[in-house]
Amino acid sequence: MSAFITLFAFALFSFAIRNISLLKVLSLIALGACAYFSLHNYHVELNGFALSSAMALFEVVLFIVLGAFVLNETETVNITQTLFIGTASVALLESNTLINFIISFEALSIISFVLVANIKNAQQAEGAVKMFIAGSIATALIVFGTAFYLFEGHSLNKTIQSVGMFGAIGLWVMLMGLFYKLTIVPMHTWAADSYSQIKASHAALLSGVAKTVAALATFKIFAPFLLQNLDFSMPILITFSLITMTLGNFLALFQKKVSKILAYSSIAHAGYMLLAFVAVKSGYASTGLLYIAIAYIFMQSSLFMLIGNLHDNSSYITLENLKGLGKKDKITSLIFSIQLFSLAGVPLLAGFISKAVLVYAVVDVNLPIVALITLLNSALSVAYYAWIIKHIYFDDVSLNYNLKELEFTPLLAQVILLGGTLYFGVFAYTVFAV
Amino acid sequence: MSYEYLIFAPLVLALFIYIPTRNLGGTKHVALALFLYMFSKTIELYQSLPAHGYKLLGEFLDVKAFDFALTLQVDRLSVIMLLLTSVLLILVTLSSWSLEKKPAAYFSLLIFFSGAIFGVFMSTNLLWFFIFWELTLIPMLFLVGIWGAEGRIYAAIKFFLYTHVASMLILLAFFMMYKQSGTFDMSLIKESMLSTPILIWWLLFIGFAVKIPLFPFHTWLPDAHVQAPAPVSALLAGVLLKMGAYGMIRLVLLLLPEASQRYAWVLVTLGLLTLLFAGFMALYETHIKKMVAYSSISHMGLIAIAMGALSFDSLSAALYEMIGHALIISPLFLIAGFLHHKLNSWEMEDMGGIMQKAPYLSAIFVLAGLGALGLPGTMGFIGEISILISSIESFGSWMVVILIGSLISAAYLIWTFRRVIYGEISTKVEQTDFSMNRVEFLALVIFSILIIYFGLFPQTLFSEINQAFDSFFNIGGLS
Numbered sequence: 081m082s083a084f085i086t087l088f089a090f091a092l093f094s095f096a097i098r099n100i101s102l103l104k105v106l107s108l109i110a111l112g113a114c115a116y117f118s119l120h121n122y123h124v125e126l127n128g129f130a131l132s133s134a135m136a137l138f139e140v141v142l143f144i145v146l147g148a149f150v151l152n153e154t155e156t157v158n159i160t161q162t163l164f165i166g167t168a169s170v171a172l173l174e175s176n177t178l179i180n181f182i183i184s185f186e187a188l189s190i191i192s193f194v195l196v197a198n199i200k201n202a203q204q205a206e207g208a209v210k211m212f213i214a215g216s217i218a219t220a221l222i223v224f225g226t227a228f229y230l231f232e233g234h235s236l237n238k239t240i241q242s243v244g245m246f247g248a249i250g251l252w253v254m255l256m257g258l259f260y261k262l263t264i265v266p267m268h269t270w271a272a273d274s275y276s277q278i279k280a281s282h283a284a285l286l287s288g289v290a291k292t293v294a295a296l297a298t299f300k301i302f303a304p305f306l307l308q309n310l311d312f313s314m315p316i317l318i319t320f321s322l323i324t325m326t327l328g329n330f331l332a333l334f335q336k337k338v339s340k341i342l343a344y345s346s347i348a349h350a351g352y353m354l355l356a357f358v359a360v361k362s363g364y365a366s367t368g369l370l371y372i373a374i375a376y377i378f379m380q381s382s383l384f385m386l387i388g389n390l391h392d393n394s395s396y397i398t399l400e401n402l403k404g405l406g407k408k409d410k411i412t413s414l415i416f417s418i419q420l421f422s423l424a425g426v427p428l429l430a431g432f433i434s435k436a437v438l439v440y441a442v443v444d445v446n447l448p449i450v451a452l453i454t455l456l457n458s459a460l461s462v463a464y465y466a467w468i469i470k471h472i473y474f475d476d477v478s479l480n481y482n483l484k485e486l487e488f489t490p491l492l493a494q495v496i497l498l499g500g501t502l503y504f505g506v507f508a509y510t511v512f513a514v
Numbered sequence: 515m516s517y518e519y520l521i522f523a524p525l526v527l528a529l530f531i532y533i534p535t536r537n538l539g540g541t542k543h544v545a546l547a548l549f550l551y552m553f554s555k556t557i558e559l560y561q562s563l564p565a566h567g568y569k570l571l572g573e574f575l576d577v578k579a580f581d582f583a584l585t586l587q588v589d590r591l592s593v594i595m596l597l598l599t600s601v602l603l604i605l606v607t608l609s610s611w612s613l614e615k616k617p618a619a620y621f622s623l624l625i626f627f628s629g630a631i632f633g634v635f636m637s638t639n640l641l642w643f644f645i646f647w648e649l650t651l652i653p654m655l656f657l658v659g660i661w662g663a664e665g666r667i668y669a670a671i672k673f674f675l676y677t678h679v680a681s682m683l684i685l686l687a688f689f690m691m692y693k694q695s696g697t698f699d700m701s702l703i704k705e706s707m708l709s710t711p712i713l714i715w716w717l718l719f720i721g722f723a724v725k726i727p728l729f730p731f732h733t734w735l736p737d738a739h740v741q742a743p744a745p746v747s748a749l750l751a752g753v754l755l756k757m758g759a760y761g762m763i764r765l766v767l768l769l770l771p772e773a774s775q776r777y778a779w780v781l782v783t784l785g786l787l788t789l790l791f792a793g794f795m796a797l798y799e800t801h802i803k804k805m806v807a808y809s810s811i812s813h814m815g816l817i818a819i820a821m822g823a824l825s826f827d828s829l830s831a832a833l834y835e836m837i838g839h840a841l842i843i844s845p846l847f848l849i850a851g852f853l854h855h856k857l858n859s860w861e862m863e864d865m866g867g868i869m870q871k872a873p874y875l876s877a878i879f880v881l882a883g884l885g886a887l888g889l890p891g892t893m894g895f896i897g898e899i900s901i902l903i904s905s906i907e908s909f910g911s912w913m914v915v916i917l918i919g920s921l922i923s924a925a926y927l928i929w930t931f932r933r934v935i936y937g938e939i940s941t942k943v944e945q946t947d948f949s950m951n952r953v954e955f956l957a958l959v960i961f962s963i964l965i966i967y968f969g970l971f972p973q974t975l976f977s978e979i980n981q982a983f984d985s986f987f988n989i990g991g992l993s
Contacts, residue, residue: 427645455682
């Protein structure tokens with residue numbers, strides 16, 4: 081918990097720093113120190129928390145991405161909130177017992193609510209309220225499920241034990257609550273609106289960081305339970321996964337706002353991530369989930385941040401507005417396109433190999449039809465990613481063009497995120513080594 | 515000596531060459547120099563090949579847990595494809611010499627494409643093969659989408675999506691092979707017993723049939739061919755379609771010989787349908803580039819028939835025809851594109867009597883056209899006759915139906931000569947200056963020389979091609 085303690089302490093201290101440049105520098109130093117601790121496994125023992133090598137790798141990635149967020153921010157309050165998100169994320173990733181998992185998960189949710197409460201206009205307010213209501217329902221379900229679990233006499237201060245009927249019902253209800261956070265269909269409806277209405281950099285944190293952290297932690301805690309109940313869990317999870325990815329991809333096809341396309345793409349990716357839960361008995365499932373989490377955190381954070389950089393109100397950015405961006409702003413267009421190609425699963429980018437490992441995990445548990453539907457979904461998603469690229473490069477410059485160009489520190493943030501997408505696209509052994 | 519840079523240097527160079535040359539110019543010179551270098555290295559590689567089997571060039575980025583290693587190995591078959599690719603890249607660069615629209619980006623994309631396509635032919639790890647296979651789509655998407663004709667955007671996205679969907683089937687087949695054999699290395703998979711070879715065969719077959727393309731999976735190609743700029747059409751026909759044929763030979767026929775023998779009739783039937791359907795479509799066309807595009811598809815049908823015959827002779831004939839098709843169809847596309855550029859029309863009725871205004875250009879068009887219809891003395895004749903003979907050997911005399919395809923191609927090509935080259939000079943042609951950039955003309959001349967040379971001396975090519983298949987038939991697999 082060295083990284084947790086360091087980041088938490090610095091996040092509290094950051095309230096006192098009002099100079100944004102100083103805060104940025106100190107935050108980067110703190111995040112660098114946290115990454116160093118995770119990388120070298122400097123671990124302060126704390127009951128119910130443990131750091132595996134896979135989580136350590138993800139934490140390093142998380143701190144790099146949070147560093148990019150810090151560079152991209154223009155308000156001190158957002159940097160502080162980013163650090164708190166990081167703190168809760170580390171706690172969640174290292175949680176080893178059900179109680180720590182639930183508390184860390186709720187902490188992450190509450191910080192997310194505070195984050196989106198930084199409202200500048202009516203649309204952002206609407207997005208924040210939707211997210212708050214969905215979050216409340218998720219919490220209610222988690223608490224309700226916990227009650228069932230406890231009813232059977234289990235302790236929360238342990239990993240999930242072998243359960244009977246009530247325990248299983250409790251854990252499934254808890255999973256449904258967690259699926260709200262992971263935007264699994266039909267618990268996804270809030271996400272499409274919220275991600276596209278709240279401030280783009282906040283959407284980046286929520287869909288890029290919070291979601292991947294939640295997915296990894298949920299897998300870590302619930303995998304033993306799913307393994308015990310494969311006959312029951314597999315068909316349910318296959319259904320959830322396929323419906324989520326298919327609906328997400330289909331709905332993305334019909335959107336005009338870029339943030340909404342990314343929101344639905346995010347929902348589709350939740351469906352891909354759920355494949356790891358489906359293929360839990362394959363040794364490749366955890367690697368695949370870790371890989372897609374790493375890839376996704378780079379890609380999604382970069383894209384939402386770019387939208388935020390192009391215009392203060394991310395809802396402004398429609399496909400129409402992106403017309404001819406390739407001619408006006410070559411660097412933004414290039415980064416935007418590479419990250420989109422990565423989301424689409426184009427090779428030599430992190431999005432491809434991460435999805436490939438996950439799909440192989442599904443083949444590994446003898447579900448070739450599920451793998452085929454996933455691959456066809458991935459191909460379907462190319463349609464809307466290519467459509468965005470078509471507007472950027474193939475169309476003439478939009479008449480109402482008034483998008484901002486990237487400044488130095490946001491550009492630096494983008495270069496870091498792009499570096500991650502490229503690095504993990506080629507050097508797969510980094511992920512397989514853990 | 516390390517060869518991985520033949521793949522990665524162009525991929526990296528493409529990203530970095532664009533910025534300095536965007537304003538200064540000179541990207542085309544860099545591209546040409548690079549492609550000439552790649553050609554020379556390929557020759558060097560060819561000379562160092564063992565008599566049989568693969569030459570290991572190196573193994574990189576190894577992920578043992580997933581058998582995900584960039585294993586670079588080449589044999590005679592892959593080096594022949596590399597030679598064809600590098601020659602075409604050089605000629606396509608020369609053919610684009612006078613390009614005015616965003617030359618830096620255009621040639622950067624060509625450079626990027628060269629790295630990816632070399633990766634396809636050099637890697638024997640299926641996952642890396644797939645990575646490079648897919649990577650070739652990105653430059654092609656932009657080359658068609660930015661430099662293409664009026665309907666370029668539709669064509670580019672259709673091409674990208676269509677081929678990407680097909681690739682998903684290929685990827686699934688690769689995963690199933692890995693699951694059943696424990697390796698992604700194509701040279702090792704052959705030794706292992708696959709539990710579902712038929713399913714894998716079908717997945718791979720459909721995936722590669724789209725790329726070749728075979729009827730009824732061909733619908734993406736006419737659009738892409740017509741809308742792409744002429745040199746890119748030549749690249750599509752000469753390299754990209756050959757990737758499909760290479761995949762079909764290497765990964766379907768040679769890797770899954772039993773399943774291939776069982777379903778060879780599917781390949782032959784679709785090949786015949788492609789030959790006849792595309793031939794009739796070409797006959798019907800008045801749009802010159804569409805006519806060439808359908809002619810190209812029709813000839814790919816011929817190659818499919820040869821592949822389906824599954825004998826040593828037929829595979830050699832298929833590979834010879836692949837090379838012949840690349841060299842014959844490219845100048846037809848280039849000249850069709852040039853005529854459109856000059857006349858601002860694709861319609862053949864606007865093109866009558868070009869021979870009177872541009873005799874050399876017309877001569878090359880007629881030569882390539884005669885090659886396509888299989889005139890003795892050109893590569894087309896040798897390719898078609900060897901496919902006909904080997905198919906009759908495998909399937910019996912009913913394979914003379916191939917001649918119907920040849921008759922149809924003779925009909926539409928001779929009719930095209932009548933409408934475009936000869937005949938009464940049209941007003942548009944009368945008023946147009948057909949002077950051509952010398953470098954671009956040089957590319958056409960080189961194409962013509964190659965068509966005649968390998969037509970007159972086919973043994974120079976066949977001796978190499980036969981060696982390429984020797985090991986497959988001697989060591990095992992096909993009989």
